[in-house]
Amino acid sequence: MRIIMGTSTNPPARGRPRVRSRVRPRLRLLLTVLGAALIPVIAMTVTGGAAGAAVPATPSGWSLVWSDDFNGAAGSPPSSANWITDTGHAYPGGPGNWGTGEIQNYTASPSNLSLDGAGNLRITPIKSASGEWTSGRVETQRSDFKPAAGRILRIEGRIQMPNVTGDSALGYWPAFWALGAPYRGNYWNWPSTGEFDIMENVNGINAVWGVLHCGVNPGGPCNETTGLGANRPCPGSTCQAAMHTYRFEWDRAASPNQLRWYVDGQQFHSVAQNQVDATTWTNMTGHAGYFILLNVAMGGAFPNALGGSTPTAATVSGRPMVVDYVAVWQSGSGTPTPTPTPTTSNPPGGGVDARSTIQAEAYQAQSGTQLETTTDSGGGQNVSHIANGDWLRFDGVNFGGSAATQFKARVASGAGGGVSGLIQVRLDSLTATPIGDFALGDTGGWQSWRTVPANIAGVTGTHTVYITFTSGQPADFANLNWLTFST
Template sequence: MSHPPSRNRSLAWIPILLAALVLPVTALAAHAAVPPTPSGWSLVWSDDFNGSAGSPPSSGNWIVDTGHSYPGGPANWGTGEIQRYTDSPSNLSLDGGGNLRITPLKSGNEWTSARIETRRSDFKPAAGRILRIEGRIQMPNVTGNAALGYWPAFWALGAPYRGNYQNWPAIGEFDIMENVNGINSVWGVLHCGVNPGGACNESTGLGASRACPGASCQSAFHTYRFEWDRSVAPNQLRWYVDGQLFHSLSQSRFDATTWNNMTGHQGYFLLLNVAMGGAFPNALGGQTPTAATVSGRPMLVDYVAVWQSGSGSTPGPTPTVTPTGNPGGVDARSTIQAERYQAQSGTVVETTTDTGGGQNVGAIGNGDWLRFDNVRFGATAATQFKARVASGAPAGVSGLVQVRLGSPTAAPIGDFAVAGTGGWQSWRTVPANITPVTGTHTVYVTFSSGQPADFVNLNWFSFGN
């Protein structure tokens, strides 16, 4: 699939960048806890990266991306970066001192590194509130020719990108912190609209940059913050480093369609990565990395936190994504297509070869789920559930397909076991008895396995008597 570089950067900032002075001061402490929640705010989500040295980041909080692309997504992650992402502790691990390390490494002619993204994909301010996304980060401590090709980033993508990979930049991208080639500068960028051109001047985006206050970006930790302000009209987007505002954009700058496409979905997921090479570092340093580029300089992340202004309940701790915009509401006895969920955790949507064509939900493993809103069972109780499933899992890998009402952690009302069916597109229909159900419910199809590997694909399901 062809896809434009999703994070090219404007060369118009180079004069500002080259004029920035590096002011050496004593580096800040390497580890600090997530700051106390300010008065008038509530903590939505955070990770302090506490844990033993060499251990991975929390699997409950983060998805680890691997390889050179999403399955079916643009090559080289759409940016031209050359590294292969891995889940190896040498590339991705806690340091035992309260920090996450993402370390690019070169072995022979290959570079490896790491990229993670939050399981939650619903980060969005409620109406009348401000959402604050913040991370305390030290960029890789390398400069000059030795840094050519280094591309650390802390950013957010609109949730509908998951499983689609063709809807960028319309779904929105907030680059909270980016840096290339060891330059003492932080970039903040918005991507939106259409590519090329459009309201966000793609594929460059709308951005600004500045030197890190005090100590250089590479020699010390700094706090990088993005705010989405829905408490004012028009809404505002703001970028900060160490509490100092350096970039802002107003809703009034954008047409209604562009603004709605990037803000009207249910929210964003957050990403941390260190790429090597690609469009942005190449634009400022020629073809990168080079023979002079050194290996093994990590980005350190002390914490990532999300706050919301105002009182009241905060968004729940569930990752969600609605790629179809489907508002829900379906007859329980109809054929309910799996990809028509209203929310999900841990899965992807892919083309199916099953009868009738279309799409199925895949990459399903232990703990994943799909949510379907307003499923109407009616006054006559449904007592059976059946689902169209396929599995290419190896021998010994199996799991349960479960039905729950109201919550992904509610007691199952029914389930069935599935193991290898002969291939990920070798489909069969499996029935199961369920506790009788009437009325209208939020239905969760959940997946449980004793192994971490993916074990099933789901095409459709239905309820009956």
């Protein structure tokens, strides 16, 4: 739920007609996408099922820091011991329209913000007869959510987004997020104090966005006002049709430290400490911690970027975001084992064997791409929506002592119209000179796969491998399923 000082405008959206349910902003325009990998669902993750379930049991090796399962009488407000209810169109003395251009008036009315008597909090936007929109927004009393050194903090909520789609949903902007403690009472130091958007959604699209905001605005290491973000569809049932579990992890056990985003236990975004400068990282992590927010905005920069001016006359009133629980856990003492990222194989000396089939979706970080189900042999997923300037990063690729001299990739393209680009291999830095590349044009469709070889300068040892994509056109030009290296 980005806070935009001064302006509230975001650029237009990027999307491919072939995946209409996965419309997303173009990397340099609305979201800079970094770091995603699918990981196993762990025991504490709950998806689907009935609303009003209890906070999950604390797993072994973790401790519960704080939680609210929203038990209480129907129509009652959320616990004042846990939550502050925000009202109006701004913080006192802060940027108007909450810094985002959203139009609703937040109230404490039970019609906008109340427990439902079945173990849920409901935040409901309502349009009055005069045309005014009202809604609800709460933030935790506590603003000290932060992992101890060497531990992992996990912020999790089980939420059903407002059950509305299409034109009826234009302008809906539900969010589950966290702001750095120094923002409270200042309201003009964003984004330097940090913002973690654990779950954002707009316009009833079946997708969850996870975003980091940091540094300075505009621009800076987090590409403000857009932030460093990624999105994906909700697993199984749509985000609007069912409860899903949204989780954020701040890992001070990993070196470098990491921030990770999950939906139903599947990681779809990460940002590492070394992806921003030391001052920026310290400014957003060196303070007392974060407070957590839940709200449903109407209109504003993000929904407008994807749907034009919102809400519209077609937007329906009264569809709530339903929150089953919010909980915060911290890993135990010592050096916890982070949630693993899948790798393809483990050669002698560690890392990923360069000569194995390295699945494209097993990257450790990425920028600008998405994942989709592939029809290629073996099934699974491929990396999609690849355009100029996008990249994938694979850590610890072990080439061994015998030089690899060839690169092969399984690729497809439905770009058409003369759109083409280069698929390049770089070692240890995004700005390193490519050691090899090949050109890719239309292969006959986004799932029309072929294996393309390219010669590379001989490589030995273990390296961070960047696969970068360069094109003279702005359109998407490639899908990538796997890659490998050989002698």
